[in-house]
Amino acid sequence: MAAVPLRKEAFALRTTAAHPSAAVLSPRADAAQAKFETGYRRTRAPQWLAAMLAPVVGLLLFVALWHVIARQGGRIPEPAVVGKAAVAIFSDPFYIKGPNDQGIGWNVLSSLKRVGIGFGMACLVGIPLGFIIGRFKFASGMAAPIIALLKPVSPLAWLPIGLLLFKAANPAAIYVIFVCSLWPMIVNTAVGVRQIPQDYLNVARVLNLSEWKVFTKILFPAVLPYMITGVRLSIGVAWLVIVAAEMLTGGVGIGFWVWDEWNNLKVEHIIVAIFTIGIVGLLLEQMLMLAARRFSYGS
Amino acid sequence: MKKREFLKAAGASSLMSLVPEAVRTGAWAQGSDAPEKKEVKIGFIPLTDCSSVVIASVMKFDEKYGIKIVPSKEASWAAVRDKLVNGELDASHVLYGLIYGVQMGIGGPKKDMNILMNLNHNGQAFTLSRKLYDKGVRDGASLSKLIHSEKGEYTFAQTFPTGTHAMWIYYWLAAHGIHPFKDVKAIVVPPPQMVANMRVGAMDGFCVGEPWNYRAIIDKIGFTANTTQELWKDHPEKTLGCTAEFTQKYPNTARAMTAAIIDAGRWIDASLANRRKTAEIVADRSYVNTDAEVITARMLGRYDNGIGRVWDDQDSMKFYNDGHVTFPYLSDGMWFMSQHRRWGLLKEDPDYLAVAQKVNRIDIYRQAAAATKTPLPKDAFRTARLMDGVAWDGKDAKKYAGNFKIRVA
Amino acid sequence: MVPERFLSLEGIGVSFAASEILTGIDLTIRKGEFVTLIGHSGCGKSTLLNLVAGLLKPTEGTILLAGKHVDGPGPDRGVVFQNHSLLPWLTCFQNVHLAVERVFSDRLKERSHEALELVGLSHAEQKYPHQISGGMKQRVGIARALAIEPKVLLLDEPFGALDALTRATLQDELMRIVEKTHATVLMVTHDVDEAVLLSDRVVMMTNGPSARVGDILQVALPRPRNRLALAHDPKFMELRAAVLEFLHEKQAHQARLKAA
Numbered sequence: 008m009a010a011v012p013l014r015k016e017a018f019a020l021r022t023t024a025a026h027p028s029a030a031v032l033s034p035r036a037d038a039a040q041a042k043f044e045t046g047y048r049r050t051r052a053p054q055w056l057a058a059m060l061a062p063v064v065g066l067l068l069f070v071a072l073w074h075v076i077a078r079q080g081g082r083i084p085e086p087a088v089v090g091k092a093a094v095a096i097f098s099d100p101f102y103i104k105g106p107n108d109q110g111i112g113w114n115v116l117s118s119l120k121r122v123g124i125g126f127g128m129a130c131l132v133g134i135p136l137g138f139i140i141g142r143f144k145f146a147s148g149m150a151a152p153i154i155a156l157l158k159p160v161s162p163l164a165w166l167p168i169g170l171l172l173f174k175a176a177n178p179a180a181i182y183v184i185f186v187c188s189l190w191p192m193i194v195n196t197a198v199g200v201r202q203i204p205q206d207y208l209n210v211a212r213v214l215n216l217s218e219w220k221v222f223t224k225i226l227f228p229a230v231l232p233y234m235i236t237g238v239r240l241s242i243g244v245a246w247l248v249i250v251a252a253e254m255l256t257g258g259v260g261i262g263f264w265v266w267d268e269w270n271n272l273k274v275e276h277i278i279v280a281i282f283t284i285g286i287v288g289l290l291l292e293q294m295l296m297l298a299a300r301r302f303s304y305g306s
Numbered sequence: 307m308k309k310r311e312f313l314k315a316a317g318a319s320s321l322m323s324l325v326p327e328a329v330r331t332g333a334w335a336q337g338s339d340a341p342e343k344k345e346v347k348i349g350f351i352p353l354t355d356c357s358s359v360v361i362a363s364v365m366k367f368d369e370k371y372g373i374k375i376v377p378s379k380e381a382s383w384a385a386v387r388d389k390l391v392n393g394e395l396d397a398s399h400v401l402y403g404l405i406y407g408v409q410m411g412i413g414g415p416k417k418d419m420n421i422l423m424n425l426n427h428n429g430q431a432f433t434l435s436r437k438l439y440d441k442g443v444r445d446g447a448s449l450s451k452l453i454h455s456e457k458g459e460y461t462f463a464q465t466f467p468t469g470t471h472a473m474w475i476y477y478w479l480a481a482h483g484i485h486p487f488k489d490v491k492a493i494v495v496p497p498p499q500m501v502a503n504m505r506v507g508a509m510d511g512f513c514v515g516e517p518w519n520y521r522a523i524i525d526k527i528g529f530t531a532n533t534t535q536e537l538w539k540d541h542p543e544k545t546l547g548c549t550a551e552f553t554q555k556y557p558n559t560a561r562a563m564t565a566a567i568i569d570a571g572r573w574i575d576a577s578l579a580n581r582r583k584t585a586e587i588v589a590d591r592s593y594v595n596t597d598a599e600v601i602t603a604r605m606l607g608r609y610d611n612g613i614g615r616v617w618d619d620q621d622s623m624k625f626y627n628d629g630h631v632t633f634p635y636l637s638d639g640m641w642f643m644s645q646h647r648r649w650g651l652l653k654e655d656p657d658y659l660a661v662a663q664k665v666n667r668i669d670i671y672r673q674a675a676a677a678t679k680t681p682l683p684k685d686a687f688r689t690a691r692l693m694d695g696v697a698w699d700g701k702d703a704k705k706y707a708g709n710f711k712i713r714v715a
Numbered sequence: 716m717v718p719e720r721f722l723s724l725e726g727i728g729v730s731f732a733a734s735e736i737l738t739g740i741d742l743t744i745r746k747g748e749f750v751t752l753i754g755h756s757g758c759g760k761s762t763l764l765n766l767v768a769g770l771l772k773p774t775e776g777t778i779l780l781a782g783k784h785v786d787g788p789g790p791d792r793g794v795v796f797q798n799h800s801l802l803p804w805l806t807c808f809q810n811v812h813l814a815v816e817r818v819f820s821d822r823l824k825e826r827s828h829e830a831l832e833l834v835g836l837s838h839a840e841q842k843y844p845h846q847i848s849g850g851m852k853q854r855v856g857i858a859r860a861l862a863i864e865p866k867v868l869l870l871d872e873p874f875g876a877l878d879a880l881t882r883a884t885l886q887d888e889l890m891r892i893v894e895k896t897h898a899t900v901l902m903v904t905h906d907v908d909e910a911v912l913l914s915d916r917v918v919m920m921t922n923g924p925s926a927r928v929g930d931i932l933q934v935a936l937p938r939p940r941n942r943l944a945l946a947h948d949p950k951f952m953e954l955r956a957a958v959l960e961f962l963h964e965k966q967a968h969q970a971r972l973k974a975a
Contacts, residue, residue: 082505107379108592174392176385206800212770213794214814214863224813228804257381266381269498270352271595272521 125184137196176256191240199233349398362570371562397548407468418550429623446482475513480712481694529612564674571625634666637700650714726776754920793860830862850881
């Protein structure tokens with residue numbers, strides 16, 4: 008019984024504290040805080056539990072809605088059916104039964120490998136290019152029309168060109184990832200370079216820093232948060248693209264796994280794949296956000 | 307003309323005499339007759355008629371000829387075409403017409419291709435939607451009546467612009483007085499999308515290989531108006547295709563592949579029990595990836611057209627038929643070119659015979675036939691009378707192509 | 716080189732695109748002197764400071780520091796910006812060290828420590844800028860400028876962004892530091908009290924465009940100066956009034972004339 012009001016207090020405290028502008032706690036929260044610190048410390052609800060409440064409720068509502076829609080008839084399988092299929096699929100995620108039939112774990116890893124290579128190359132090419140475009144107006148002028156033209160092109164339109172260039176499906180898929188991840192890297196890095204506050208550049212001038220020092224101590228760290236944004240966008244695009252590209256090229260990968268299940272018209276497997284793809288994408292994003300936070304200098 | 311006469315005169319026995327002794331007795335896989343490549347990657351699309359390729363690998367018919375077949379599931383016919391052309395696949399289970407399309411460079415890359423053997427006869431079908439059934443359509447004739455009386459947009463799907471299903475559905479529609487491009491809309495979509503579209507009422511009919519036609523019936527969204535064997539009894543369908551470059555570089559390997567798959571085809575056709583086993587094997591995740599029940603019925607010849615007719619079909623999917631299925635008849639290749647010409651995919655008449663002789667590797671087939679002790683037909687040409695009553699005998703393809711009433715100028 | 720003409724600006728004029736910002740500026744500063752530039756916004760006082768810092772080149776005239784031409788930025792001038800301009804990814808120590816290692820080759824660590832000690836921030840050496848207050852950040856800025864042992868210290872409205880209480884503290888700090896180091900200082904401000912409290916001379920600029928030196932006021936108040944004591948000092952109040960009069964009466968008069 009005591010747990011319920013405690014949790015609510017935890018809420019009141021957190022929501023006030025969550026607003027950085029409200030530097031001073033409200034008197035009521037103050038009192039609650041005092042109460043906490045003296046009497047109820049041992050039985051206070053852990054913060055992580057309170058934080059989980061809203062998302063968990065959201066998920067439960069989602070699943071409930073899904074169940075209702077599935078019940079209405081039509082082709083969507085119920086959550087329970089999908090859950091059972093998920094258990095079956097994930098109970099043995101790393102089996103290999105020949106080149107055409109491998110566990111979902113291998114499929115996901117295969118796709119991640121392609122993403123890693125393609126995206127890695129996009130970083131290697133895109134970041135230096137972004138620096139050059141951001142720093143030198145002429146370069147920016149040269150690159151702008153090309154980037155504007157190629158940026159909106161759908162990744163899958165690049166696939167036939169990739170196949171022509173590399174004559175094999177795997178390098179073509181990696182090439183498609185590369186091309187699509189490239190634009191966010193270049194653009195964001197260039198923006199970062201242009202956004203460097205004049206103040207820092209003044210400091211560089213006043214201290215008469217060498218070009219190398221300017222790059223390592225000022226340019227690079229100032230641009231890093233923008234680069235990380237570019238990285239986050241690129242990874243998001245890359246993960247999206249690989250699934251689509253694999254549907255066309257075949258082989259081992261989560262995209263082709265989805266395609267294969269579609270051929271089998273096993274909708275529950277497709278739904279499991281959707282969740283898998285989403286969760287992996289989410290994890291990638293979270294990892295990068297952690298990195299971003301580390302480099303954002305508390306601003 | 308000269309070549310044709312020679313071939314006709316050659317006859318079965320002469321064909322056999324052209325095969326080296328060692329090959330004839332099957333004592334190969336050694337020395338200079340050994341396959342150059344031990345492992346071959348053969349692509350396939352998850353359809354029932356990939357069975358002989360799969361069985362050749364699973365039941366290890368390939369080992370007898372000194373090779374290892376690795377079946378590679380592909381995502382689409384376009385992907386198969388691209389991978390054959392760029393060398394990622396050594397050979398593939400592939401639509402007859404697709405090979406000739408690439409040979410002639412129709413709407414895509416142009417490269418010299420080979421057909422080493424035909425994989426199956428029959429086993430495809432024309433599925434029409436429940437919606438059409440509710441409007442009184444039961445077959446091609448009633449479909450034609452409906453289309454010509456009730457204006458609207460009718461959509462029909464097939465699997466590849468130059469492929470077999472495209473030619474079947476165009477021929478079938480035209481045979482009933484429907485112009486496939488003027489009276490209706492014809493599109494290319496992957497099989498699951500055909501079914502999905504029909505389910506929501508956006509597809510009126512399609513021509514595709516099993517098990518998709520039976521799937522539509524199981525899902526109660528369509529019915530079988532005709533089987534393709536009713537259009538052309540024992541029609542050519544899928545082939546074992548590869549590039550001419552491959553055959554030139556690895557002739558022994560090509561022969562070994564062909565032999566292994568002929569043996570597999572023979573095994574499948576040998577008994578109903580074998581057919582049933584085939585259905586089970588092929589339904590596996592690694593291959594067609596579906597429930598065995600979806601494949602088994604029609605594989606055994608038991609047909610249900612979904613609107614009340616059930617029968618045992620004598621001309622269901624065949625993989626051997628004493629060598630009639632597997633032989634790469636020149637007239638089959640020429641037929642596809644004639645249809646490409648009929649529908650304007652080819653702008654001019656090619657030298658039908660010369661191209662067919664280049665593509666269909668009867669020479670390699672003969673060797674494989676000898677090694678597997680498969681009878682050879684008397685002639686490289688065969689005749690047929692299709693559903694519209696028009697006969698095809700392999701003579702004068704140009705006249706044949708030009709004579710159809712419904713065609714593209 | 717005469718000590719009286721330690722820093723001299725001769726006939727300085729600055730024009731951008733057809734508008735004249737400054738014109739005919741003649742100013743000499745003695746070694747060890749504390750001079751403030753004061754004037755209405757837009758009168759070009761920051762521009763003048765930037766000229767001395769070397770961030771801008773004058774359209775006409777020359778600037779000499781200790782007998783040498785000023786031609787671009789250099790370690791003989793230490794600059795403190797209004798916006799502290801500390802690099803947020805470096806600690807306070809590293810920020811100072813960045814300046815030091817450019818100028819010196821020995822005792823880099825010690826020099827950095829000393830500079831921070833001078834401004835009373837030894838305890839905050841390893842902290843990052845976002846972890847310290849505005850006033851502390853500005854003190855680090857001063858430490859960075861002083862660490863390179865410049866010939867002249869240039870401050871551009873250094874306390875403008877701080878609240879009144881912090882400003883007072885830092886003004887006292889600055890006076891203490893300057894007394895200790897005998898630095899020559901040129902400071903820009905628009906705070907009259909600050910100008911009179913801190914400087915030996917107050918240079919009052921006319922309004923822009925084409926601003927020039929309007930008047931120079933000698934602040935002959937004895938050092939060290941105590942703000943509380945000076946609050947009641949008649950001499951201080953007189954000087955203060957003189958500056959205010961210049962700024963608000965004479966210049967306001969000019970503005971009214973121009974508008975008319």
